[in-house]
Amino acid sequence: MIDGNTIAQIQRKKVTTGIIGEQITEWQNVDTISGYLDLATGDSKYTAQNVKTQESTHIFIAEYKHIDITAQDGRLVINNQPYDIMYIDDVMGLHQHYEIYLKYVDGDKNVSDV
Numbered sequence: 001m002i003d004g005n006t007i008a009q010i011q012r013k014k015v016t017t018g019i020i021g022e023q024i025t026e027w028q029n030v031d032t033i034s035g036y037l038d039l040a041t042g043d044s045k046y047t048a049q050n051v052k053t054q055e056s057t058h059i060f061i062a063e064y065k066h067i068d069i070t071a072q073d074g075r076l077v078i079n080n081q082p083y084d085i086m087y088i089d090d091v092m093g094l095h096q097h098y099e100i101y102l103k104y105v106d107g108d109k110n111v112s113d114v
């Protein structure tokens with residue numbers, strides 16, 4: 001059993017069209033999951049505007065439970081920081097645990113819905 005020391009909020013992206021035809025992206029809370037977050041790779045670099053940002057990839061290991069999101073429409077929010085889901089791996093299809101591969105880009109996302 002994987003209890004974990006980290007709680008992640010699972011969010012799904014909802015895109016609607018505004019009055020003037022613009023696309024509005026909102027993040028809706030779907031569920032929570034507990035597990036362990038570990039750094040895989042990390043780097044910092046400067047953008048074209050000479051702003052230093054952090055980019056890192058992580059793995060979140062959690063007990064299996066049905067989650068209704070995909071890498072295309074979901075993200076995890078951990079400690080009020082958004083992580084893009086790159087891949088959700090139900091290891092060997094055994095439904096025992098997940099390895100969720102994440103990407104974090106500092107300052108890249110708004111977490112106003114958390």
